[in-house]
Each structure stands twice: as structure tokens, then as C-alpha cells.
Amino acid sequence: MLNNATILQQKRRAQGRFVKARVIEAGLSFRQIAQRLGVSPSLVSHVINGRRPSPRVRRAIAEALHTSVDALWPDNSHTSKAA
Numbered sequence: 001m002l003n004n005a006t007i008l009q010q011k012r013r014a015q016g017r018f019v020k021a022r023v024i025e026a027g028l029s030f031r032q033i034a035q036r037l038g039v040s041p042s043l044v045s046h047v048i049n050g051r052r053p054s055p056r057v058r059r060a061i062a063e064a065l066h067t068s069v070d071a072l073w074p075d076n077s078h079t080s081k082a083a
Contacts, residue, residue: 011075012050019048019061019072026065033057033064 002010023030030048034041037060046052048061055069062069 015073015075016049022065022067022072023048023061028064033061036060036064 023033030041030044034044037044037057039057043052043054044057044061047054047057058069058073062072065072
């Protein structure tokens with residue numbers, strides 16, 4: 001039986017794969033998004049994979065993909081925290 005932590009981790013992985021696929025489909029890289037923001041590519045990766053909350057980075061990724069944060073992260077639980 002799966003516990004809540006395992007389910008949450010699986011959900012974050014799936015969501016991260018979805019966002020990463022959208023980034024690749026747009027012909028972008030984590031490095032390019034990071035350069036636009038003046039942050040490290042690893043921070044972009046951590047945000048995409050749900051390991052670090054950053055509304056600012058999420059907004060930049062959504063803008064780069066011409067979509068909304070909610071379209072990429074439907075369970076947008078991290079947006080209330082400061083970047």
C-alpha cells in the first residue's frame with residue numbers, strides 16, 4: 001500500500017516530466033530559461049520537479065511556454081510562497 005508521501009512524490013515526478021516535455025517541445029532548455037531569469041539551471045530543474053517552490057520561476061517558465069502557471073502546475077500549491 002502506498003503512503004501519502006510516496007503518492008505525493010509520484011505526482012511531483014509525473015508533473016515534472018510533463019513540464020519538462022513542454023520545455024523540450026518548445027525548443028528550450030533549462031539553461032536558457034535560467035539565463036533569462038539570472039538563476040541557475042539547477043534551480044529551474046528543482047522548481048520543475050517540485051523540489052523547490054518559486055512562483056517567480058514558475059511564472060517565467062509558463063511565460064516562456066506561452067501558457068499559464070495553472071496549465072503547467074494544476075495543483076499550484078507553491079505559489080503562495082515567495083521566490
